[in-house]
Structure formats: C-alpha cells, structure tokens
Amino acid sequence: MDKKIENIGKLTGKVLLFGGVYSNLQALEAIAEIAKKEGISSQNCICTGDIIGYCAQPEETISFFKNWNARSIAGNVEIQLSENAEDCGCDFTKGSRCDDFSQLWYPFAKSKLSTSSLSYISELPEFITFDYADKKIAVVHGSYFNTSEFVFKSTPWDKKAPNFTVTESDVIIAGHCGLPFNDRKDGLLWLNPGVIGMPANDGKNSVWYMILDEKDAELTCKHHQLDYDYTTTANLMHKHQLPQEYATTIINGIWDNMEILPETESKLQGKQIQFKDE
DSSP, X not given: OOOOEEEEEEOOSOEEEEBOOTTOHHHHHHHHHHHHHHTOOGGGEEEOSOOSOSSSOHXXXXXXXXXXXXXXXXXXXXXXXXXXXXXXXXXXXXXXXXXXXXXXXXXXXXXXXXXXXXXHHHTOOSEEEEEETTEEEEEOSSXXXXXXXXXXXXSOHHHHHHHHHHHTOSXXXXXXXXXXXXXXXXXXXXXXXXXXXXXXXXXXSOEEEXXXXXXXXXXXXXXXXXXXXXXXHHHHHHHTTOOHHHHHHHHHOOOSOOTTOOHHHHTTTTSOOOOOOO
C-alpha cells in the first residue's frame, strides 16, 4: 500500500476519536450510538486504525463501518491485509504469546473478508490531517515513522517530538498501543483515545474513546468509557475458536500478558484509569 495523507480540511463541532475496533462489532455499534446521542456527524468520527483484529466479526465490522461512513486511517492490520501478507505486522516479538495468538486471529480475519471489504481497506489513508480550534492535527496509527511503533505515555519525548515536526502539527492523535492517554509538552499534545475492541488492562470490561470540542475557541479533549455487549463478543470468539485468552480479557479487563508494555504501564495493570482532561 502506497503511503497516503488525506487532508480533510477544517472541522467544526464535536469530534469523536477511537481506535482498535479489532472486529468487535458490538463495540462499534455502541460507539456509533454515542455519536448519534452526541449529535456528532459520521464525518467527524475518526478511527486510528485496526478496524480488523482479534474478535470474531471482521466482515460484519467492515460492512457496518462503511455504512456508517465514519473516517479511518489504515492500521498495520489493514496494511498487511491489503498486501496479502502472512502476518498482522503488529511488531510482536517472534515466538511471544501475542505472536502465537496472531497465528489464530489473523488468518481467521483474512479468510472472512470479502473482495469488497479488502478493496475498502486498501483505499484507507495512512494519515489524516485536519484543522480544529486553531490547531493543526495529524492522525497516525503507531507513529508517523512506523505504523507498528508502540508509543505510550511513558515513551520519551525525544521519540514523540519528531512526529510533530514532520507533520507540522500541534496535536498528534495516535492508536496502536491499546491504552488511552494524553501527554503535553512545550505546547504540543499527544493524544491516544484508546481502543474500543479490547479493554485497557484496567480490570474493567468497558473500553475507551475521546471527544474533542471547542470551548472559548480553545481545544478541549475528554476521555470517556464505553459500555457495550461484551458478553456477545466473547461468546462469538469462543464459538469460532479464536484465542480464548483474548475472550477472557474482553470479560475481565485484564490483559493475558504485558509483553509490549514498558515498566511504567505494566505497573498499572488492574488499576483505575483517571484523567485530568486537557
């Protein structure tokens, strides 16, 4: 897939941000209801990629996303599927539990997607840029330089800062790492709205999203938790013999392993996530 940057111009009104749907149709349906309740148009709903992933309804999830007409960039999973690659490109360590699990869910997703859905995801941009509340904003998956890079709140700013420079942005909205956070330094703001397809390792089966708004011409952002029909999601994963450890995480909110997490984030397993919203 060729790199593609899509500039969507200036947005007004509330903007709904979320990532990592991971083939979780029930969570996607729930976030669409939030948009409806908040009066947010589908074109102001932006996903940070990985619409496809661990759960059991990849084709149904893509179909719903297309019909909803929300926006998304391509995550590493979409890029790999578009290129007919043999693995998810998640940058898991070879032979790790996450890598072993991907040998189950990725071929399953690949086998279920229609030609139409594969065509749709192949057209997704790698980055989206827009103007909002007098800020230049760029949406990336992992980072601008590496779609599969894991960037966390604890990631040093010397790793984050070049993303703002190359995109000429004041705000970066990213996904991939699976944890919601906001991090500000020197007038720059890195936001991760979290993912809706899996819990955030906080011991809760609810998932995370974010809403941007303008208050007195200033950008505001607020993290929110999303409740959805997680029981159906987990049952479908059991039915299709997808990784049972992930199905358990859907229910209890605790990650099966923390191979990708830095020490700072690992210590937060099972603890309530709290924000001082920007």
